[in-house]
Amino acid sequence: MGVIFVFALLPSRYTPQAAGSRQPVSVQILVLGDIGRSPRMQYHAISVAKHGGHVDLIGYNESSLHPDLSNSANVRVRALAPPPAALRTKSLPFLVTGPLKVLWQVGTLIWMLAYQAPAAKWLLVQNPPSIPTLAIAMLVSILRNTQLVIDWHNYGWTILAGTKGPNHPFVEISKVYECVMGQVAPTVNITVTAAMAAQLKEEPYKVTAPIVTLHDRPAAIFKPVKAPSERRAFLERLPETKDVAASIMSGHMKLLVSSTSWTPDEDFSLFLDALVRYAEMEAEHPILAIITGRGPQKAHYEEQIKLLQTQGKLPNIQILTAWLSMEDYAALLSCADLGICLHMSSSGVDLPMKVVDMFGAGLPVAAYSKYASFGELVKENENGCGFETSSELAAILVRLCSSSGADELRRLRIGAEKEGSLRWDEEWDRVLAPLFGLSS
Incomplete structure (x- = not known):
């Protein structure tokens, strides 16, 4: 209830564009990670901007970005505040730092998506990580009348199983959460392979929203040597x-x-x-x-x-x-x-x-x-x-x-x-x- 009350206080300048507006298409692109190490999401931003759309590219700004982003007037990079060093250390057990890090991310995501970045027609989210990204993105998209698109690169729970072991208690929680979010959250899903698109339609995912496959392709910067x-x-x-x-x-x-x-x-x-x-x-x-x-x-x-x-x-x-x-x-x-x-x-x-x-x-x-x-x-x-x-x-x-x-x-x-x-x-x-x- 408290979160919904906070969203009810959003300033009017954050309301979505009126239906029939001739303003350029606006897209928020969210990476809960280092933007510079997320080439696919950078390419999404460049492509939207090339077509005249306005992009707010949101994530951790820790390494150099694609040069076309710096040269585009239609892309604004909005940096998320990274978790405190104490939550990124390995000296404390994951059972302690994991939940606290998620709480930090919840706060920074709400602040960025709901208050700092203007409302957009589309919110494109990279998955994984799915916790807490998908839940916060779904909440924001509902309250701001935004169309939510999930770009499935992989599954967060399978990555967690590889690092923490398949029997770790958070793995099953993550799997259930990711499956539920996939069923209820998106307007459209994007997958990196046809095999993933087929799998998302089956148990345990049972995604019913439309799914399109966008294979990764090289950007123009990658080209064979000429001579x-x-x-x-x-x-x-x-x-x-x-x-x-x-x-x-x-x-x-x-x-x-x-x-x-x-x-x-x-x-x-x-x-x-x-x-x-x-x-x-x-x-x-x-x-x-x-x-x-x-x-x-x-x-x-x-x-x-x-x-x-x-x-x-x-x-x-x-x-x-x-x-x-x-x-x-x-x-x-x-x-x-x-x-x-x-x-x-x-x-x-x-x-x-x-x-x-x-x-x-x-x-x-x-x-x-x-x-x-x-x-x-x-x-x-x-x-x-x-x-x-x-x-x-x-x-x-x-x-x-x-x-x-x-x-x-x-x-x-x-x-x-x-x-x-x-x-x-x-x-x-x-x-x-x-x-x-x-x-x-």
């Missing part, structure tokens, strides 16, 4: 590659790239073990592996890498971690020989955005493949290769990084460029522009 001179110039400029640029350009050293948020759904020990196996096979070419990104397990894996190097288990192999700007990351992908993806889908029906970006840059991939939706993106022996074990990945590396594998790698690169040729703008204009009432 060898362009590749050389970048490799000679980037600190991580400048000392070996000549060796990479000659084909003597192979450049591998992976990106990660350093979370438990990506087991990088599998990649490290594959590189150890590659070294043991006395493979033909040395490797430089660059792993980009930030996240909670980065220090853990950096220690593993250091230990393997100290033990002499990685001869002729360099492994570097890096944090790059969007522009440099896109250029690095276009200059690499092979992309590596360790994404292990907690739900079995999501897809890794990083592979989409790699294809946009014309980079073939070796990707973990043991989940149902894998084939919606990676076509075996057309644009990449799948693996489930470190020995299978090592065999792929030996084959593709050898002189005899040059023709296969070239064929996979052609396939990657073909898959990446369908761009985000084309897919978004076809699927979502009509939904939001924007001209395609």
Whole structure:
């Protein structure tokens, strides 16, 4: 009752636009996470703005954003206040910090959605995280006459099960909550795969609101390298590659790239073990592996890498971690020989955005493949290769990084460029522009 009373006191300037208004379409886009590490939601904002819509992009503003956001007069980034450091520490048990963090998020979300950001025709919410995002978004959408759209990237409860264990009491609570919210909250649902769309219609989700599938597609910033001179110039400029640029350009050293948020759904020990196996096979070419990104397990894996190097288990192999700007990351992908993806889908029906970006840059991939939706993106022996074990990945590396594998790698690169040729703008204009009432 108290929350409803507070909403009743909303100033009139926050009321939605009157029916028949000719003002531009307005959209709130909510990310309960770092906006800079949510490329799909940034792309949504850019697409709405390109069509003349007004966007309030809401989330934690912790890292650099896509350059098109900074250049758009139609997008306003509204930063959420992050939880206090005491709620983000691991020194206190999750049973204590978890509920307190949720309460903090409830307060900041209500303040932002109901008071700081003007009312909009549409509220587009990233899921996960689902707690407390979906409940607050539903409440705001009802009281402000806003159409709620959920963009399902994955399921929050399956991610929680992966970090806390399937028997943790919060996992079942999260599952029930997410299923109920999916049934009652949205006007429209968006999914990243057709497999997820089909699953949402079944038990235990039983979503009845309309569902559309919008596959991730690369943004314009990801593109194949145009000429060898362009590749050389970048490799000679980037600190991580400048000392070996000549060796990479000659084909003597192979450049591998992976990106990660350093979370438990990506087991990088599998990649490290594959590189150890590659070294043991006395493979033909040395490797430089660059792993980009930030996240909670980065220090853990950096220690593993250091230990393997100290033990002499990685001869002729360099492994570097890096944090790059969007522009440099896109250029690095276009200059690499092979992309590596360790994404292990907690739900079995999501897809890794990083592979989409790699294809946009014309980079073939070796990707973990043991989940149902894998084939919606990676076509075996057309644009990449799948693996489930470190020995299978090592065999792929030996084959593709050898002189005899040059023709296969070239064929996979052609396939990657073909898959990446369908761009985000084309897919978004076809699927979502009509939904939001924007001209395609």
